[in-house]
Amino acid sequence: MPFEKVPFGSIEAFNVVVEVPAGGQKKYEYDPEINAIRLDKVLYGREKFPLNYGHIPQTFAHDDGLLDAFVFSTYPITTGTVVACRTIGILKVTDEGKKDDKILAVAIAETGLEHLQDIADIPKDQLKSIEDFYKMLPQAWNKNISYTEILGKNEAVKELQAAWKFSED
Secondary structure, eight states, rough: OOOOOOOOOOOSSEEEEEEEOOOOOOOEEEEEETTTTEEEOOOOOOOOOEEEEEETTOOOOTSOOEEEEEEEOOOOTOOOOOEEEOOOOOEEETTEEEEOOEEEEEEEEEEGTHHHHHOOOOOOOHHHHHHHHHHHHHHHHHSSSEEEEEEEHHHHHHHHHHHHHHHHH
């Protein structure tokens, strides 16, 4: 199935197309013009993506692209895999002056992570690894990127609803 045809799913169980596996150093990105995932940037040294990272199909975000998501899972998920997720929070990010928020989600198939239902359920060290990642990115990619806060499930659901609805207009 072409990536452009992957359905959103529902607010309770939306799909994420994984672009970067947890621990990855190569940032891949979906390119709608060629309907493929392409290499976008590379991290060097010890810096790695703290979680699986990808996009939520059939959405439209404030940065004029698809809404992004970080996915908690026990193991890295292969690039190109479609994962049904539930949201637990949202990372508020600005990239080159544009709002570029990231949904924080959990892979529904991960029965061992059923206890993760809201941002308060995430261990502090995991949240710190996300914060540290965003503190490192501006220098690593020579871009003006910053995060301001991490909010819970209710705020994330509002962003999901807006991005999904906006994509249908």
